[in-house]
Amino acid sequence: MTYETHNPYDAVIIGGGACGLMCAVQAGIRGKRTLVLERNDRPGAKILISGGGRCNYTNLHTTIENFVAAEPAFAHSAFSRWTVDDTIRFFEQHGIVGQEKTLGQLFPVSNSAKDIVQVFVTLMKRYGQELKVNSQALSVDRLTAGRFEVSYETKGVTHRVTTNALVMASGGLPVEKLGASDFALRVARQFGLSVEPTAPALVPLTITGKDADWFAALSGNSVLCRVSNERASFEENILFTHWGLSGPAILQISSYWRPGELIVLDLLPNHSIEQLINTERRAGGKRLVGQLLGDFYSRRLVESMRKFLPIDTKIASLSKADAKRITAVIHQFAVKPAGDKGYDKAEVMRGGVATHHLLPQTLAARDVPGLYFGGECVDMTGWLGGYNFQWAWASGYVIAQAV
Ligand SMILES: Cc1cc2nc3c(=O)[nH]c(=O)nc-3n(C[C@H](O)[C@H](O)[C@H](O)COP(=O)(O)OP(=O)(O)OC[C@H]3O[C@@H](n4cnc5c(N)ncnc54)[C@H](O)[C@@H]3O)c2cc1C
Known part of the structure; x- marks a missing residue:
């Protein structure tokens, strides 16, 4: 075991990811x-694989409305001190020009997450910050109020550093496998901070049981959809997979979904199927239901609708009850996921260190001077x-102003 008697550091940061590097x-x-x-x-493992290796490094429309938390307003302070413009300017100053792909999502024009990590590697050196890789923090002890000792292991050797x-x-x-x-959370609990219940979020949802084969047969199909539950609603694509549902709209709703609950898919969010049927009727109603659906969906998806809808029936021959049924299936397709794909396939964790224990201006623990929490653990x-x-x-920046 080695012990650093002369400690030249103003702060010890556990984790060389997005928050720690910033x-x-x-x-x-x-x-x-x-x-x-x-x-x-190496640092920034998640940055490197983020956004499919392209790193969606901010969103132009960020507000606290885009966060799931017990107290989303807690983030106001950090977001007003480090804004989206600050993120854009920071990366631009270091050679990264952003381009908006969709819905405010900003990626480097180079399409390379490596460039983002490289900015931090360069700046860490420029400002004389020390990065120890292959170094796992093992435990934290409080020596006196406001002074901590961290034990960490580097290549089989245990070291200690105080801060x-x-x-x-x-x-x-x-x-x-990316270091998570x-x-x-353990350190938070050790110092008496509570942790909001954690769960995988931005995660695909699984379907099992009698409906599993129906979903699996559609694997690879992607459909624009409005996915809702009683807490939230998102209009983006969904993707059918061998084990259930994925795609951006499903990942989004997963953060609001709880086991045992239903989600409702509107498979034609920008149209009214009832109106479309009426228009067809006025034109003679000679087309089949399946043909009308084929205006919007792949042949495989239309064929699969046979299970629920009279796709071979002429629109002119539809009864009122048929039309009602079609409306319900297309606009209110209820799905009961069996579960989610777990932490290995989740992009983030829901829950974390309870924000009421932290000061919004500094992210310091209210009752533990010198202890800060930032990034995804919050x-x-x-x-x-x-x-x-x-x-x-933003949270990395705010903490840096306080240490
Ligand atoms: C596949 C995928 C794609 C994503 N894409 C995007 C995207 O495009 N846009 C977006 O906004 N978000 C994206 N995210 C989410 C984003 O990566 C995280 O929210 C963000 O990285 C969190 O930053 P952080 O610094 O808190 O944690 P991390 O970036 O995870 O960094 C934490 C670091 O701490 C290290 N560590 C853990 N325990 C210890 C220990 N005991 N001792 C020493 N080190 C330790 C880990 O190895 C890790 O490097 C994605 C996530 C995943 C999984």
Whole structure:
């Protein structure tokens, strides 16, 4: 075991991901010296694979409405001090020009998440911040009020470092192979902070039982849909898969879904099937129901509707009850997912360190001076679309102003 007697660091940051890297760089800009401990062999593992390797690094329309949390308004302070414009300017200053793909989602024009990580690697060096990779934080002890000792292991050797500012930026539970751990949640509980119940979020949903084969047969089909439950509603594509449902609208609603609940799919969100049927009727109603549906869906999806709808019936021959049934199936297709694909396939974690224990201006624990929590370990879960990185950058920045 080695012990660092002379500690030159103003802060020790656990986790070299989005929040930890931003925190170290911003502290460096203020002339502070930090040590970042990262258990992986390189920093920013999640940044590298984010957005399909292209990194959707912010969203132009970020507001607290785009977050699932016990207290979304907690993020107001951080988002007003580090805005979306600040994110855009920060990356532009370091050579990354953003381009909006869809719904405000900003990606580097280079389409390369590596460029984002490289910005941090360069700035960490420029501002003399130390990054220790292959270094897993094992435990934290409070020596005196406001002073902590962190034990960490690097290549089989245990070290200790003391600090007056300990930043927990070790992320959430999704994707263990990318370094995810419950370390921040454990440290929070150790110091008496409660944790809002955690669950996979932005995650595909599974279908089992009697309906499983119907969904599996449609695997690969993608449909624009409005997916709703009593808490939220999203209009984007859904994707049928061998095991259930995925695609952006499903990932979004998954953050609001609880096991045992239904979700409702409007398979034709920008039209009224009733009106379309009436228009066809006025034109003679010679087309078949399946032909009308074929204006909007793949042949495979229309064929699969045979299970629920009279697709071979002429529209002129539809009874009132038929028309009602078609409306219900197309606009209110109820699905009861069996579960979700779990933390390995989730983009984020719902829940986390309860924000009422933290000061919104600094993200310091109210009752534990010197202990900070930022990024995904905090109960602040963004929608799909760059919101989670905006929270990680903003919380990292805010903490850096306080350490
Ligand atoms: C597949 C995928 C795609 C995504 N795409 C996007 C996207 O395009 N846009 C978006 O906004 N969000 C995206 N996200 C979410 C985003 O990556 C996270 O919200 C964000 O990285 C959280 O930042 P963080 O710094 O809190 O945690 P992380 O970036 O996860 O960093 C935490 C770091 O801490 C390290 N660590 C954990 N425990 C320890 C320990 N005990 N000791 C030392 N180190 C430790 C981990 O190895 C990790 O590197 C995606 C997530 C996934 C899984």
